[in-house]
Amino acid sequence: MIDDQMRFSIFGGCNRFIGDLALSEGTIAFPESFAGTLMACPDDVERHERAFLDALARVHSYVRYGTGLVLTDRSGGALLHFVERHD
Template sequence: MSPGILSPDGRQQFRATKTLELPAGPDQPAFNIVLTMVTDTGTNVAVPRRISGVAWTVTEVFGQAWPNDDPATLMIDDEMNVSAFGGCNRFRGQMQPSGLGLAFLENIAGTMMACPYEIEAQERRFLAALAQVSDYVRYGAGLVMTDFDGRTVLHFVETPE
């Protein structure tokens, strides 16, 4: 395995701890690496997994980059209430613990704005991806939500204030 990811001053920040075999996609190699944060003492530590209280902006849905300058957003509070913007409409709902980590309830309430077809289609993809979420990985300012099989369905970054 590789030595990991180094900081600008050459210190190791992350170490590859496990390699997962994933099938190749169109024009994509078949691999995935799990990284563990390394402290100044060289020991492995868990990366914080808290995702509530952070405003998240979507960058990818089902592996495709968000196509316009008005991306979907997601906010989860400490009671697992969810508010989201899908590109045109706003949504509210709740998450619940699942066997792997979490799940979004299917009965999400939302506004019903008249949206251009392209934006509405992207919003439907975003909601379909949320419905498939069963776990997540938080890394620094990023958040990856995965389905039951561990495939990435959504990728977010923290929204700057």
């Protein structure tokens, strides 16, 4: 989720992370100085969460379509794909 003050909150599979988002015309970045919970996670979940955070650190730009958001690297390769949900 991204709020009005350009702060994000993300669930990584075990931990929750929050921080300030750097957004400009066509580019987006998730600075490394964000906060997260420190839950004890099963090893497989920890590996997936680490891969997720590593991908988040490489994000450079985004493509928005309908209810979807694709975060891409500098060469335009898709890193993460999100779809808006209303539970």
